[in-house]
Amino acid sequence: MKRIMIALCGLFLFCGAYADTSPVPMPVPRVSVFSTSTDWQAITGLQLNEYRGEFKVDSKLVGSKGLVLYYLDGFPCYGLGDTVRVWFGPNGKHDGSLRIACVYAPTEINFSWRHATRDADDATGTGLITCPVSSDGREMTIDMAKCSKGKDWSEYR
Numbered sequence: 001m002k003r004i005m006i007a008l009c010g011l012f013l014f015c016g017a018y019a020d021t022s023p024v025p026m027p028v029p030r031v032s033v034f035s036t037s038t039d040w041q042a043i044t045g046l047q048l049n050e051y052r053g054e055f056k057v058d059s060k061l062v063g064s065k066g067l068v069l070y071y072l073d074g075f076p077c078y079g080l081g082d083t084v085r086v087w088f089g090p091n092g093k094h095d096g097s098l099r100i101a102c103v104y105a106p107t108e109i110n111f112s113w114r115h116a117t118r119d120a121d122d123a124t125g126t127g128l129i130t131c132p133v134s135s136d137g138r139e140m141t142i143d144m145a146k147c148s149k150g151k152d153w154s155e156y157r
Contacts, residue, residue: 040078046103051077051138053098053109055086058144062088066118069111070125077102077109087118088144098142105135109142113149127152 041048061067071084077100086096095118100109112125128150131142 040103044103046076048101048103049138050080051100051102051105051135051140053100053133053140053142055088055094055098056141056143056145057088057092057094058147059090059092061144061147062090063115064090065115066090067113068116068120068125069113069129071098071100072110072112072128074110076104077106085122087116089118098140105138105140106133108132112153125153127155 040046067088069086069088071079073079080099080101083097083099086094086098088094100106108130111129111131112127113129114123114126116123129147130150131144131147134141134143
């Protein structure tokens with residue numbers, strides 16, 4: 001009986017030693033980017049103003065499922081809270097809005113985009129889309145027919 005127990009213990013030790021020698025991939029730390037507490041008005045000497053975006057929807061860009069756009073922050077503008085995601089449906093409806101704070105009115109803005117249904121989760125986007133902006137005071141118009149798709153995110157690697 002002792003021999004059987006010793007043999008089993010030896011087998012377990014051998015299996016454990018073998019398992020420990022296999023390479024274990026190191027986890028890649030995920031970086032989260034949050035708005036900074038920098039006082040951009042003090043840094044630039046320019047006043048931040050709020051701008052609201054209205055979209056002229058392009059059904060070709062929206063597609064058959066719908067289109068989700070996420071505003072990508074970048075000087076001179078920064079997204080305001082929960083107003084940086086907009087979904088456009090194939091039926092012409094949309095939900096969400098675009099409100100950004102800028103030191104001056106932008107002439108173009110960038111979004112991450114992906115085709116998705118209205119209630120889809122916040123999955124990875126497809127790529128970059130750049131849209132020209134026209135503005136009248138603090139109201140911006142984004143004509144989606146004039147937007148141009150850039151690289152897919154996989155192409156940035």
